[in-house]
Amino acid sequence: MGWLEGNVAVITGGGSGLGRALVERFIEEGAKVGVLERSAEKVKKLAADFGENVVTVEGDVSKYEDNASVVRETVRQFGRLDTFVGNAAIWDFSTKLVDIPEDRLDPLFDEMFHINVKGYLNGAKAAVKELALTGGSIVFTVSNAGFYPGGGGPLYTASKHAVVGLVKELAFEFAPKIRVNGVAPGAMATDLRGPGSIGLGETNVSSLPLADLIKQCTVLQELCEPADYTGHYVLLASKDNSRTATGAIINCDGGMGVRGLAETAGGNDL
Numbered sequence: 001m002g003w004l005e006g007n008v009a010v011i012t013g014g015g016s017g018l019g020r021a022l023v024e025r026f027i028e029e030g031a032k033v034g035v036l037e038r039s040a041e042k043v044k045k046l047a048a049d050f051g052e053n054v055v056t057v058e059g060d061v062s063k064y065e066d067n068a069s070v071v072r073e074t075v076r077q078f079g080r081l082d083t084f085v086g087n088a089a090i091w092d093f094s095t096k097l098v099d100i101p102e103d104r105l106d107p108l109f110d111e112m113f114h115i116n117v118k119g120y121l122n123g124a125k126a127a128v129k130e131l132a133l134t135g136g137s138i139v140f141t142v143s144n145a146g147f148y149p150g151g152g153g154p155l156y157t158a159s160k161h162a163v164v165g166l167v168k169e170l171a172f173e174f175a176p177k178i179r180v181n182g183v184a185p186g187a188m189a190t191d192l193r194g195p196g197s198i199g200l201g202e203t204n205v206s207s208l209p210l211a212d213l214i215k216q217c218t219v220l221q222e223l224c225e226p227a228d229y230t231g232h233y234v235l236l237a238s239k240d241n242s243r244t245a246t247g248a249i250i251n252c253d254g255g256m257g258v259r260g261l262a263e264t265a266g267g268n269d270l
């Protein structure tokens with residue numbers, strides 16, 4: 001018996017990377033899943049791969065109506081909503097403030113914050129009434145960039161710090177009926193795209209030497225797969241196993257916060 005038997009979840013950005021791994025894991029744990037995803041191609045593949053266990057909506061998290069639509073379709077198909085996972089985001093490819101052309105700052109800010117921050121607000125607002133009916137919960141994907149500099153440029157880092165604020169504020173606002181938590185993963189080789197407003201809409205994070213970077217900046221030193229992070233979401237979504245957790249964020253970035261000042265961590269003959 002899975003940890004999410006009989007549960008129904010909505011996951012945004014479920015078409016690839018972490019979101020798709022979450023769709024797969026939630027179904028394995030016994031849940032039915034609604035997905036909001038902007039790529040038509042990925043939506044088609046989800047429907048083909050997961051059949052009657054998923055309901056898909058092609059749309060944009062930055063539009064409230066698309067969030068309302070995935071909640072509506074999910075409840076129509078599966079009868080309830082227990083978990084909303086806000087996950088869709090874009091990355092800024094660590095673009096420094098000094099390198100952003102003056103006329104691009106405005107559209108870049110809007111694109112990044114409309115997807116990474118307003119997208120989660122839209123989802124929470126669209127889901128809140130259904131979640132209250134089931135005593136459900138929200139889980140937001142944060143990032144190491146929600147805690148430390150250098151995992152993005154100022155716009156991505158600020159957007160993920162804003163998500164930390166949303167977890168805390170909504171945990172306060174939605175208590176006691178709805179729990180709100182976060183998961184802060186580290187790097188993964190996914191299709192994570194850049195902002196179209198600075199010409200990076202077709203570039204993805206997998207084009208970088210992530211394994212080398214992770215070796216340098218985490219104590220566990222291993223570049224993990226999206227599936228390696230899914231257990232944290234299952235735990236937080238599980239009513240039986242996380243009844244006491246709200247406003248919590250699981251840092252699972254391979255130990256960036258315990259790297260210390262030594263040139264290399266560990267090194268003992270263990």
Ligand SMILES: NC(=O)c1ccc[n+]([C@@H]2O[C@H](COP(=O)([O-])OP(=O)(O)OC[C@H]3O[C@@H](n4cnc5c(N)ncnc54)[C@H](O)[C@@H]3O)[C@@H](O)[C@H]2O)c1
Binds near residue numbers: 013017019059087089
């Ligand atoms: N990949 C990493 O190194 C990394 C590290 C830390 C945190 N994260 C976070 O993990 C989450 C998932 O990212 P991923 O790495 O799996 O990337 P991904 O691009 O593979 O998955 C994100 C999905 O969201 C979709 N999407 C993007 N913008 C959308 C929009 N406006 N509306 C609807 N769907 C949209 C994409 O099409 C994609 O399918 C993000 O919140 C990201 O910030 C990623």
